[in-house]
Amino acid sequence: xxxxxxxxxxxxxxxxxxxxxxxxxxxxxxxxxxxxxxxxxxxxxxxxxxxxxxxxxxxxxxxxxxxxxxxxxxxxxxxxxxxxxxxxxxxxxxxxxxxxxxxxxxxxxxxxxxxxxxxx
Amino acid sequence: xxxxxxxxxxxxxxxxxxxxxxxxxxxxxxxxxxxxxxxxxxxxxxxxxxxxxxxxxxxxxxxxxxxxxxxxxxxxxxxxxxxxxxxxxxxxxxxxxxxxxxxxxxxxxxxxxxxxxxxxxxxxxxxxxxxxxxxxxxxxxxxxxxxxxxxxxxxxxxxxxxxxxxxxxxxxxxxxxxxxxxxxxxxxxxxxxxxxxxxxxxxxxxxxxxxxxxxxxxxxxxxxxx
Numbered sequence: 001x002x003x004x005x006x007x008x009x010x011x012x013x014x015x016x017x018x019x020x021x022x023x024x025x026x027x028x029x030x031x032x033x034x035x036x037x038x039x040x041x042x043x044x045x046x047x048x049x050x051x052x053x054x055x056x057x058x059x060x061x062x063x064x065x066x067x068x069x070x071x072x073x074x075x076x077x078x079x080x081x082x083x084x085x086x087x088x089x090x091x092x093x094x095x096x097x098x099x100x101x102x103x104x105x106x107x108x109x110x111x112x113x114x115x116x117x118x119x120x
Numbered sequence: 121x122x123x124x125x126x127x128x129x130x131x132x133x134x135x136x137x138x139x140x141x142x143x144x145x146x147x148x149x150x151x152x153x154x155x156x157x158x159x160x161x162x163x164x165x166x167x168x169x170x171x172x173x174x175x176x177x178x179x180x181x182x183x184x185x186x187x188x189x190x191x192x193x194x195x196x197x198x199x200x201x202x203x204x205x206x207x208x209x210x211x212x213x214x215x216x217x218x219x220x221x222x223x224x225x226x227x228x229x230x231x232x233x234x235x236x237x238x239x240x241x242x243x244x245x246x247x248x249x250x251x252x253x254x255x256x257x258x259x260x261x262x263x264x265x266x267x268x269x270x271x272x273x274x275x276x277x278x279x280x281x282x283x284x285x286x287x288x289x290x291x292x293x294x295x296x297x298x299x300x301x302x303x304x305x306x307x308x309x310x311x312x313x314x315x316x317x318x319x320x321x322x323x324x325x326x327x328x329x330x331x332x333x334x335x336x337x338x339x340x341x342x343x344x345x346x
Binding site: 002005006009010012013014017018021023031036037038039069071082084085086088096097098099100102104105106107108109110111112113114115 | 121122123124125126127128129130131132133211212214242243245246247265267268269270271272275276297300301304305307
């Protein structure tokens with residue numbers, strides 16, 4: 001439900017970045033989302049479509065790159081993908097001694113823009 | 121053309137959180153952001169903690185709620201300074217909301233400020249407020265799977281309270297299982313099973329909290345080295 005303020009943040013940042021670079025239109029926005037952050041891609045897309053109308057970012061493609069979280073078994077060293085709900089036991093040896101390494105990061109990596117003059 | 125941005129999406133919020141923190145630091149206010157599901161007992165934890173504080177440590181409260189002043193009135197009835205933030209349906213507090221509420225609190229007369237976040241185990245974890253500590257309150261009736269289902273929240277905690285611990289047996293709550301889920305994400309995070317109703321376990325929490333608060337106060341007394 002907090003995707004509205006998150007999307008407003010994205011839009012503000014990308015419009016400022018493209019204006020600073022003299023771009024006329026944003027064609028793509030590359031986002032990185034840690035698997036442990038609670039942000040929902042579809043919901044961002046929904047708000048983005050609404051909020052970006054009439055801005056430099058209208059019709060820009062949102063590209064989400066999910067940074068995976070990894071669970072490591074402290075007994076057999078097996079590694080596997082970790083996402084909510086977390087697996088309580090190692091699928092290989094059954095141990096409950098697990099460590100999850102993952103990021104809650106959520107940032108804009110880059111944007112792709114076109115300049116009106118060159119059309120590129 | 122590709123333009124690198126490399127900017128945290130919530131950096132505008134984070135900046136205001138840093139401003140809030142600078143103000144708290146300047147005034148010597150130690151701040152705890154309490155996060156939990158609705159009904160876990162955030163308000164009870166605040167009241168139970170506040171009534172056991174030693175005299176020199178004066179409490180204050182920021183109450184976050186969707187609507188209503190029910191919790192704020194309960195706290196005000198104990199003569200604790202309190203300000204209510206109604207988010208109007210918003211699922212979390214953010215740093216600008218806290219900033220707007222601060223002028224209504226006598227911050228000079230507060231040493232330990234509790235911010236009771238909106239009841240929700242998802243969104244509040246993403247928004248910094250400027251607090252010194254993020255404390256998650258879980259409770260026995262919620263079930264022992266919450267640490268597995270809401271990893272973001274438990275990964276963000278500086279301490280976890282398990283409230284209503286007097287009811288663990290009734291709800292067949294497996295404390296070890298719950299705790300393993302937390303430690304998977306956040307090893308060695310302080311964990312305090314307690315009951316606000318009976319008072320059991322409250323001392324350990326209070327002792328830890330006051331230690332953190334006094335370390336903060338000590339730090340402020342150090343001369344500033346440029």
